[in-house]
Amino acid sequence: MSETLQADETAEPAIVGRGLSKVYGLGRRQAEKALAAQDPRAAAAAAGGYLGAHEIDFEIAKGEMFVVMGLSGSGKSTVLRMINRLNEPSAGELLIDGEDITQVSDQRLRELRNNGIGMVFQHFSLFPHRTVRENAAYGLKVRGITKQERLERADAALDRVGLGGRGDKLPHELSGGMRQRVGLARALAVDPPILLMDEPFSALDPLIRRDMQDLLVELQAQDQRTTVFVTHDLNEAMRIGDRVMVMREGRVVQLAPGPEIVAHPADDYVSEFVSDVDRARVLSAGDLIRPARLVLPEDITPRDALRRLGENEVTGAFVTGADDRLLGVVTDDRLVSLTRRGAKSVHGALGEDYHQVKEGDVIGDFMHLAGRQVVPVTVLDEDGRLRGVVPRGAILSALSTVNDTENDSVNDSDEAAEVAHA
Numbered sequence: 001m002s003e004t005l006q007a008d009e010t011a012e013p014a015i016v017g018r019g020l021s022k023v024y025g026l027g028r029r030q031a032e033k034a035l036a037a038q039d040p041r042a043a044a045a046a047a048g049g050y051l052g053a054h055e056i057d058f059e060i061a062k063g064e065m066f067v068v069m070g071l072s073g074s075g076k077s078t079v080l081r082m083i084n085r086l087n088e089p090s091a092g093e094l095l096i097d098g099e100d101i102t103q104v105s106d107q108r109l110r111e112l113r114n115n116g117i118g119m120v121f122q123h124f125s126l127f128p129h130r131t132v133r134e135n136a137a138y139g140l141k142v143r144g145i146t147k148q149e150r151l152e153r154a155d156a157a158l159d160r161v162g163l164g165g166r167g168d169k170l171p172h173e174l175s176g177g178m179r180q181r182v183g184l185a186r187a188l189a190v191d192p193p194i195l196l197m198d199e200p201f202s203a204l205d206p207l208i209r210r211d212m213q214d215l216l217v218e219l220q221a222q223d224q225r226t227t228v229f230v231t232h233d234l235n236e237a238m239r240i241g242d243r244v245m246v247m248r249e250g251r252v253v254q255l256a257p258g259p260e261i262v263a264h265p266a267d268d269y270v271s272e273f274v275s276d277v278d279r280a281r282v283l284s285a286g287d288l289i290r291p292a293r294l295v296l297p298e299d300i301t302p303r304d305a306l307r308r309l310g311e312n313e314v315t316g317a318f319v320t321g322a323d324d325r326l327l328g329v330v331t332d333d334r335l336v337s338l339t340r341r342g343a344k345s346v347h348g349a350l351g352e353d354y355h356q357v358k359e360g361d362v363i364g365d366f367m368h369l370a371g372r373q374v375v376p377v378t379v380l381d382e383d384g385r386l387r388g389v390v391p392r393g394a395i396l397s398a399l400s401t402v403n404d405t406e407n408d409s410v411n412d413s414d415e416a417a418e419v420a421h422a
Ligand SMILES: Nc1ncnc2c1ncn2[C@@H]1O[C@H](COP(=O)(O)OP(=O)(O)OP(=O)(O)O)[C@@H](O)[C@H]1O
Pocket: 024, 025, 050, 051, 052, 070, 071, 072, 073, 074, 075, 076, 077, 078, 079, 232
């Protein structure tokens, strides 16, 4: 779980589901009758319906990345689509910021869908004859914003997903992964407090998919947007999720942070997913450690530090003192403001924005922290000396189940990703 999430734990949850059930294919009264039966699944089937979700409970914290995982047909989309009532719940409550949205007026519901809850699908429809920029601006159209501002916000969102400068292209001129970025930009342009994502990366090939996961993690570190993300894939769930809700046959079988699910799968169904990521419990930081890309001495000037960051194409670096003891991390923006103030020492720019681990820590315990800071996960010894780092790329390739040839290119693209945000 991220620190923000822990800090917010006492706050009111963003989304609460209580006793949510969905019976497909039956009218309200028949559905209620089926749900009241001894065996609701059988009763729903006997009446010619289908029990898609049954008595689902969850609380999603503000800013949480909440993953819903399970096999095909387990009810993931059913649950997701109840959150914006694309799917009317047959029973139960759904609170968003305390408001039961199963009870709200149509007008309020429209407002929520337009401003409050964004959605990204596996196959979302880009308009083929409109430019990428117009496609990204689409969600703003219903909101009475001037065309000028719509396009500016679309451009800003395209920048954030790495498509800056491609606004004038048409969708068919982009690759599948880039088109998916446009879909993401469309949601980001609206900037909704809640984002629902239904297997947004499932149609992408594995390498592009990883890039998209990295991008999402990066955006999430900046925005801390309450997000519900549906996936089949536990590796994906682990990489991006704060917590994972595992579903089977319309029910929740486990709801926990990814590492806990890997360590203590609730049943054989969950273990089946987990068998892919057992390495996370076996490999430790010491197995994956490598030298930090940039380590600066504490007596360097802010100006020189900035120059070194630039030369190394990184936005943050470690600063060590005597005996390699880690003093902290400097970031480019803090250095810039120090330089502006004419400071001669980097001490004023030192921060604790790094995640520290020991060499013996297993990667399952810290993989969810990878990529959340400007420097990779940081390995210190007992005395606080900097031993090295575990880049996210190293974690991902250690956990990946793809074959060797694919692995090589995974490393390359991760290396690039690491430079981009390390
Ligand atoms: N509109 C519908 N009418 C009848 N049955 C439906 C409807 N939508 C979904 N179902 C059934 O409900 C069950 C759960 O469906 P759901 O789409 O939530 O599964 P899922 O976990 O999202 O699966 P997938 O991974 O394939 O997307 C499935 O058996 C599905 O066939």
